[in-house]
Amino acid sequence: MVNTKINQDDWGAILEGHPIFDIPKSYDAWEQNLELSRNTLRKSARDGFPEDGYSLSGRRQLMTLKDADLILAAGKELRIASLGDTKLGRSTKKAYKVLYAPNVEFEIHQLCLNPSGRLLAVAGAYEVAVIVLPRAGYSKLVSSSIDCKAVQVGQFYHGARSSPPIAKIEWHPWGEAGSTLLVMTVDGKLREYDISVDSEEPQQVLSFLPEKKSRSYVAEDPAEREVVSFTLGKGKADWGPLTVYALMRSGDIYSICPYMPQNASVPSSFIHALDCFIAAKQEFLEQGTSAGTSALSTLYDYQRKYVSALVKQLPPGTVFPAISCQVPMHPPHTIKSQPLRQGPFLLQPSPRTLEATEGGDATDIAYLAFINDDDDENDGETERLGIIMVTYQDGKVDIYLDVEKVEARWESKTDRVLDLPMFAVFESIDLGLLSMLKRSTSSSGDSLLELLQVNHPVLLTDPIHDDTVYVYHAFGVHALEFGALLVCLATALRADDEDGSTLKQALEKSTGTHVIPILDTFSFQRRCSNPVIAVCVPNDVYLSYSILILTSVFRITSFPLNLRNDLSLSQKSRGLRPDTSLEEHSELLVPVEGPSAYVSLLGDEPFVPSLVLSRPSGLPSHPHMAVGTANTKGEFMLTPDTLRYLSATVESFTTQIREILLAHCITEARATLQHTEFARQQAKAREMLALIDTLRNSRYTDTQARVERIVARHKELTGRLDRTLQAFMQQVSPELSEYETKWFEELRRMKAEVTGAGRYDEGSLAARTSLLKREYERILPILKEMVAQEARRKKRLSNNSQDLGVSQAFELGELSNTEHTKIAELEKEVVQMASRLEISLGRPPSEQDKTGGNEKECCSPF
Numbered sequence: 001m002v003n004t005k006i007n008q009d010d011w012g013a014i015l016e017g018h019p020i021f022d023i024p025k026s027y028d029a030w031e032q033n034l035e036l037s038r039n040t041l042r043k044s045a046r047d048g049f050p051e052d053g054y055s056l057s058g059r060r061q062l063m064t065l066k067d068a069d070l071i072l073a074a075g076k077e078l079r080i081a082s083l084g085d086t087k088l089g090r091s092t093k094k095a096y097k098v099l100y101a102p103n104v105e106f107e108i109h110q111l112c113l114n115p116s117g118r119l120l121a122v123a124g125a126y127e128v129a130v131i132v133l134p135r136a137g138y139s140k141l142v143s144s145s146i147d148c149k150a151v152q153v154g155q156f157y158h159g160a161r162s163s164p165p166i167a168k169i170e171w172h173p174w175g176e177a178g179s180t181l182l183v184m185t186v187d188g189k190l191r192e193y194d195i196s197v198d199s200e201e202p203q204q205v206l207s208f209l210p211e212k213k214s215r216s217y218v219a220e221d222p223a224e225r226e227v228v229s230f231t232l233g234k235g236k237a238d239w240g241p242l243t244v245y246a247l248m249r250s251g252d253i254y255s256i257c258p259y260m261p262q263n264a265s266v267p268s269s270f271i272h273a274l275d276c277f278i279a280a281k282q283e284f285l286e287q288g289t290s291a292g293t294s295a296l297s298t299l300y301d302y303q304r305k306y307v308s309a310l311v312k313q314l315p316p317g318t319v320f321p322a323i324s325c326q327v328p329m330h331p332p333h334t335i336k337s338q339p340l341r342q343g344p345f346l347l348q349p350s351p352r353t354l355e356a357t358e359g360g361d362a363t364d365i366a367y368l369a370f371i372n373d374d375d376d377e378n379d380g381e382t383e384r385l386g387i388i389m390v391t392y393q394d395g396k397v398d399i400y401l402d403v404e405k406v407e408a409r410w411e412s413k414t415d416r417v418l419d420l421p422m423f424a425v426f427e428s429i430d431l432g433l434l435s436m437l438k439r440s441t442s443s444s445g446d447s448l449l450e451l452l453q454v455n456h457p458v459l460l461t462d463p464i465h466d467d468t469v470y471v472y473h474a475f476g477v478h479a480l481e482f483g484a485l486l487v488c489l490a491t492a493l494r495a496d497d498e499d500g501s502t503l504k505q506a507l508e509k510s511t512g513t514h515v516i517p518i519l520d521t522f523s524f525q526r527r528c529s530n531p532v533i534a535v536c537v538p539n540d541v542y543l544s545y546s547i548l549i550l551t552s553v554f555r556i557t558s559f560p561l562n563l564r565n566d567l568s569l570s571q572k573s574r575g576l577r578p579d580t581s582l583e584e585h586s587e588l589l590v591p592v593e594g595p596s597a598y599v600s601l602l603g604d605e606p607f608v609p610s611l612v613l614s615r616p617s618g619l620p621s622h623p624h625m626a627v628g629t630a631n632t633k634g635e636f637m638l639t640p641d642t643l644r645y646l647s648a649t650v651e652s653f654t655t656q657i658r659e660i661l662l663a664h665c666i667t668e669a670r671a672t673l674q675h676t677e678f679a680r681q682q683a684k685a686r687e688m689l690a691l692i693d694t695l696r697n698s699r700y701t702d703t704q705a706r707v708e709r710i711v712a713r714h715k716e717l718t719g720r721l722d723r724t725l726q727a728f729m730q731q732v733s734p735e736l737s738e739y740e741t742k743w744f745e746e747l748r749r750m751k752a753e754v755t756g757a758g759r760y761d762e763g764s765l766a767a768r769t770s771l772l773k774r775e776y777e778r779i780l781p782i783l784k785e786m787v788a789q790e791a792r793r794k795k796r797l798s799n800n801s802q803d804l805g806v807s808q809a810f811e812l813g814e815l816s817n818t819e820h821t822k823i824a825e826l827e828k829e830v831v832q833m834a835s836r837l838e839i840s841l842g843r844p845p846s847e848q849d850k851t852g853g854n855e856k857e858c859c860s861p862f
Contacts, residue, residue, distance in 0.1 A: 011546050011558035020081045020096040021554045024074040034553045036451055036474050037528035056474065056531050056552060057454040058125070059168060059229070059364070063534030063550050064111045066133060068542050071099075071120065072534075073108035074554070078122070078131070080146075082139050084542050097138060101131050101150035114171040116178040119195065121153075123169045126161055128153040128183055130195050151199045153181065154191060164189070168229050174241070176263040176328055188227045190244065194263055203262035204331075208246040208254050208341060223250035228362055233257075233386075233406070234369035237273035240386070243406050247365040247390060254343035255421065258306060258408040260331040269324035271310050278307050302335055303408050309334045337410040346422040351398045354430055356438070360393030360452060366459040367402075370466050370486050385489055387482065388423060391457035391471060395433030397480070399426045399513060401489075426485075427512050431457075431471065431478050439644060440524055448527060455531075463539040465564060470547070474531035475522045476626075477549055479619055481514040517623035519549055519557055524645040530555065530627060537561075549626070557626045559619060598684060601677045607670050610663035612656065621656060622649075754837075769837050776830060783823065790816070 015021070023034070033040060036056050062073040068084040081096035106124035113120055120131045132149040157163060164185035172180040172192070179196040180203075188209030191202035209225050226249040233243035233255075242258040260266070282300050309332030318327075353359045368387045386402030400423035433455070437448045457473040467482045492506035522529040530551040537547050549557045612621070736744070756764025762771075793812075 010560070011544070011548065012556065014086060015083075015548075015556050015558065018081065018086065018094045018096075018556075020070065020072055020079045020094075021550075021556050022074075023554050024077055026075045032528070034530070035526075035528045036454065036531050036552070037526075038448070038450070041450060041454065058165075058456055059110060059458055060456070060531070060533040061110050061112070061458065061535075062108065063536050063548070064113050064120075065536050065538055065540070065543075066113055066117050066120075067540050068538075070536075070548075071111060071113075071133075072096075072550075073111055073122065076105060076107060078104070078108070078120075080134075080138070083538075085139055095144075097141070097143075098145045099131060099134070099148045100145045101129065101148050103150040103152050104129050104131065110166075110169055112169050112171060114178040114181075115173055115175075119171075119179065121169050121171065121181055123166050123183075125165050126158055126163050128158050128166060128169060128181075130181065130199065151195070153193050153195070153199050154183065154202060155200065157189075157191065157202075158183065158185075167227050170230075170232075172232070172261050172264075174264045174266055175261045176265045180261040180263065182230075184227060184230045184246070186226050186228070188225070188246065190230060190246070192261060194261070197263065204259075206244065206256050206259060206339075208256065210341070221250055223361060224248055224252060226250075229364045231365050231367045233367055235386070235405070236270065237277050238405050239274070239407050240369065240405060241270065242408065245365060245367060245388070247362050248344075249361045251359075251362040251390065251392070252344035253365065253388075253390070253423070254341055255345075255406050256339050256341055257406050258331075258339055260329070262330060264329045264331070265326040266310075266329045267324045268314060268318055268322075268327050269320070271307070271314060271327070272320035275307050275311055278303050299407075299409065302410055305334050306332055306408060335410055337412065340409040340411050342406060342409060342421050344420065346420050347398075347400065347425050348422055349425055351425050352428050354394055354396055354428075354434055357394045357434060360396070360455075362390055362392055363456045364391045364459045365389065366461060366469065368461065368466065368469065368482070370482075385486060385493070387426075387485075389459055389469065389480075391459060391473075393452050393455045393457070395431035395452075395455075395457070395473070395475075397429040397431065397457075397471060399429065400424060401426050426507075429480070429513060429515055431473070431515070432517070433473070433475055436475065436522060439648075440522075440527060451529070458535075460535050460537070463537055464545065470518075470535055470537075472532040472535045472549070475520070475529050476517065476623060477519040477532055477535060477547075479516040479518055481516065483514070484511050485513060516619050518547070518559060518619055519626055520623040521551055521626050523627040525639060525642045526627070551626055555626055557624065559624075561619070601673055601680065609667065610659070612659045613663050613667070622652065765837055769833060769839070772830065772833055779826070786819065 027034065040056070064071050065083075068082060070081050070083050072079045072081075078099035078101065079096045080099055081094075086094060104122060106127045108122050108124055110123040111120060112123075118133055120133055122129050122131060129150050129152050134146050134148060138146055152159065158166065164187040167184045167186050169184070170182050171178060172182055174180075175194070177196055179194055181193045181195060183191045183193065183202075185191075188207055190206040190208065192204040192206075193199060194203050197203070208227055208230075227246050228249050230244060230246045233240035233245065235241055239257050242260055244256050244259050246254045246256075248254070278300065282297075282304065285296055285300060310329060313329045314327055366389045368389065370385045370387070386405065388400040388402055390398045390400070392398075403424045404422055406421055433452065434449070437451065440448050451474070455474040457471050460470045460472065462468040462470070467486055469480045469482070471478045471480060488506040488510040492502050519532070521532060530553050532549055533552050534550040535547065538545065545561045545563050547559050547561060549559075551557070754765045756767060761767060
């Protein structure tokens with residue numbers, strides 16, 4: 001893997017002391033009220049949702065980036081500052097602007113920037129608004145406040161405290177002009193708003209919870225009817241981009257497919273690929289004769305109608321394959337039934353639960369699709385790689401594989417019994433939150449495990465590298481790297497064996513997800529934590545590739561990241577496959593039998609440096625501490641908890657130092673071995689050069705003389721072989737056989753017929769040919785004269801066609817036909833005679849006249 005470190009600036013030092021991170025005046029200035037502890041736990045409980053004040057429960061994303069501008073939500077206030085100006089002008093005074101939006105009068109919990117970067121969606125506990133961001137150059141304004149246009153979204157549904165709380169907001173990537181906003185509430189209603197059309201009434205509403213039956217006596221867990229998050233599926237040639245996944249607080253997952261925004265902008269290549277996908281499934285279904293073929297046939301017919309309606313919306317003349325372009329579309333209405341809610345998903349095998357816990361509530365879900373567009377050869381293999389991540393309050397992260405992707409289904413009164421969809425459980429990751437809180441609880445009687453009640457881990461995908469995901473929660477930030485897992489899965493999928501042995505071996509050898517703790521915000525001394533409320537990764541050419549982390553006390557922490565080569569993952573996966581191209585082109589380099597003439601000291605396998613010496617992502621090897629604000633000052637108290645924490649930290653650093661020393665010794669030994677091998681190869685190269693010089697000079701003359709002697713001897717042996725063979729033939733058959741005698745007699749007869757019995761034999765073919773030639777030469781001038789006369793006659797007739805009468809023309813025509821017949825017979829006789837004598841003649845004069853031949857060719861028949 002080739003890594004290029006592009007960031008040499010410390011964003012933490014650049015942003016330190018920036019006023020944009022000042023605690024808002026509406027908050028209690030006392031730092032302990034902004035921390036998560038036993039004292040603030042009741043205030044931040046799940047069902048609290050205070051109208052005023054600060055709550056640490058629920059989803060938090062209070063910071064986002066628009067190009068090089070940093071946008072921060074501080075209570076009810078929106079702040080914006082240019083990171084580019086801050087980076088270039090360190091000596092100048094740092095400042096920010098306030099985005100004044102009169103419609104935003106609620107505590108902001110979530111920020112979401114639309115794909116075009118012009119609209120900012122803000123959400124509180126119950127309300128949603130969209131703000132139009134100012135244009136570039138706002139920092140040059142004198143005023144500290146910028147008036148912005150803002151609209152309330154769905155005030156009838158999200159405007160009162162009695163309305164369902166908001167679980168998550170997200171802009172749909174295929175919304176036309178980037179104006180399609182999706183709002184999920186905890187009651188399972190996903191509402192689609194098109195801000196450019198109507199911000200009050202939703203364009204579509206998806207329900208992930210069935211209507212509750214009033215007469216039902218079945219006990220039901222309230223967590224099964226509360227949605228905490230949702231995500232959109234992904235894919236290139238399937239129903240993935242048209243699928244919505246919803247996560248319940250109980251951990252159940254439901255999906256609805258198909259779903260398309262009312263005003264969408266869809267890539268044309270996806271429509272063509274989906275059309276081919278449906279056609280292939282229908283063709284495969286026609287070959288089956290099972291009992292379920294009829295039900296599947298009806299389903300595929302519905303899918304065909306849906307896709308055909310999409311194909312009709314493509315511009316005329318659109319062909320595939322062609323350059324993909326965004327095409328405005330609307331969801332088809334050819335099918336009257338509503339899309340079916342599918343689920344809950346079966347998890348096979350059942351995910352494990354963490355020790356000493358009954359399993360916390362689910363908090364967030366994310367769908368990751370790893371598609372390498374640069375590698376056309378592997379297209380279709382990586383297409384099947386879909387990973388679903390689900391986080392829980394207790395710090396568990398479940399990793400599922402989407403092996404059976406969801407397909408479009410519609411509600412039907414006749415077919416209600418459907419097989420539940422399934423996710424394959426790959427692993428369950430423990431972020432170590434339980435063990436951390438248990439260590440702090442053991443020394444004192446008070447348990448800190450109840451702090452997990454307001455823990456809400458949130459997933460954030462890296463905008464540059466798809467195989468990296470960040471999880472931020474109330475106790476810090478972790479990074480999950482799926483690179484090794486993807487390499488194993490891609491290799492197994494390329495094998496594509498029927499029994500699945502390759503896939504099984506690949507999964508057994510896989511090391512799983514690489515978990516890296518980045519930031520730790522829990523204080524063992526104060527027995528409290530500063531929850532992380534925002535994480536951002538810049539994706540702008542003018543900003544360094546890094547990660548920005550904001551805690552509840554508005555303390556900013558930054559880590560530089562390494563920008564990996566885009567081909568690193570595909571090169572790794574291809575490197576695991578046997579390269580057959582070398583075998584095809586190395587037929588001339590067949591190794592000789594027996595032991596190798598030269599054995600390298602380095603072995604056959606390449607040297608892999610220890611992971612402790614390399615940090616491909618650039619993240620720290622040990623999590624940094626971020627407790628309190630940057631200006632927090634307090635006396636350090638030595639307690640059993642702090643001693644235990646220091647002991648564990650020192651032990652961790654000691655172990656890491658030992659691993660580094662061991663890796664250093666291994667690397668030094670490898671370097672020494674490479675120097676020795678280099679010296680051996682130099683000596684062997686000198687021997688080969690000396691041997692080549694000997695072959696070119698002294699041994700060349702001897703070899704050339706030897707080759708000449710071999711050639712002369714070969715000629716002698718060839719002559720001797722001919723004589724020996726002739727002698728053998730005479731011994732075996734001294735006299736001619738009957739057939740050979742007849743053959744020689746026939747040859748003598750043919751010779752006598754051609755040459756004649758004597759020199760003056762007039763009956764021989766040679767004499768008759770000579771006579772025919774003389775006769776031809778005698779007649780040829782007469783024929784030429786006749787041809788000339790005929791040409792003059794035709795010319796005269798063309799000039800004056802009335803000079804010749806009908807009777808005269810008839811007699812002349814009869815005479816011409818008679819002469820033409822005689823000439824044709826003579827030509828035929830000459831040609832037959834020449835063919836018998838095997839003599840090549842030119843074309844006859846009649847054919848030369850037809851093709852425009854010259855007279856010289858007519859006079860040279862032989």
